Amino acid sequence: MSRSPHIKQRRRPAALRLHLGDCGVIGDFCAIRDLVSHGLARAVAQHTLREGHAARPAKSMNVTRVREVQTMAFKKVRVTLHSIFNDNTGDDPGNELEIFGRWDANRLKFDPDIAEVVSLEHHNLWDRSGDDAQSVVEGTAFIIESSADIDFFDGEFLQIVGHVSEQDDFGPNDVLGSFERNLNLSDIHDGLVQIPQFNESNQRVNVKLSLRVLESA
Ligand SMILES: [Ca+2]
Ligand SMILES: [Ca+2]
Ligand SMILES: [Ca+2]
Structure with missing residues (x-):
């Protein structure tokens, strides 16, 4: 045709x-x-x-702006797990909660070549098994003060992930709660990370974790 x-x-x-x-x-x-x-x-x-x-002036301004973004995309961040506070022992026997769990801070990046999030660094802040639970009297905090200093560049993000459980001699242990948050570079600021109170049958704990920007450029 x-x-x-x-x-x-x-x-x-x-x-x-x-x-x-x-x-x-x-x-x-x-x-x-x-x-x-x-x-x-x-x-x-x-x-x-x-x-x-x-030549259009606006074009050269755009180039300048891109260079600024590229050079400002860096933060050195200190992630600190300060403590776990026993707010209420609830129905647990005695005056103490027997807590255990794990908290981590990770440096991640989305890799467009494989369309997946990849882990660049992994920092464990605290890790206790049920066999090694920490007794915490109601109204007091178990002090941890475990830190990791992590460098983040443009396109990377901080992942905070953790959980707390409560050990019991009789019956299964209690899962008090878990937490996960991903923060872009622009979302990372000095201060406490807002973590909801963990609560299971009125056994309540508060996890205190903070971020501090040590350097930025
Ligand atoms: Ca319990
Ligand atoms: Ca107890
Ligand atoms: Ca218990």
Whole structure:
């Protein structure tokens, strides 16, 4: 089957017109194909030269802004797990909760090549098993003060993940709660991380964890 002569007549003059500097035909299929095949930047540059346009100041400003973003995308962050406070022993025998669990701070990044989040660094802040539970009297805190200093660059994020359970001699242990939060570079600031109170049958604990930006650039 041969193509309609009408189509051939439409396409070739369109591409030709682009070479001659008529960008008014950019909506035409042939013009778009020509832009892609020859490179958009080259086509724009040729058009600029043909039309006698001077370099646009806004373009150089954009380049400057990009450089600023690139150079400011760094933070050295101290992640500290301070303590776990027994707010209420609840229905647990005695005056103490027997707590255990694990808390970690991770440096992660989304890798577009494999479309997955990958772990760049992993820092364990606290790890206790049910066989090694910590007794904490109601109204007092178990002091941990475990820190990790982590460097974050543009596109990376801090993941805080942890859980606390309560050991019982009779029956299964109690899961008091778990927590996970992912923070982009711009979301990382000095201060306490807001962690909801963990609570299971009125056995309540507060986890105190903070961030401190040691350096930024
Ligand atoms: Ca219990
Ligand atoms: Ca107890
Ligand atoms: Ca217990």
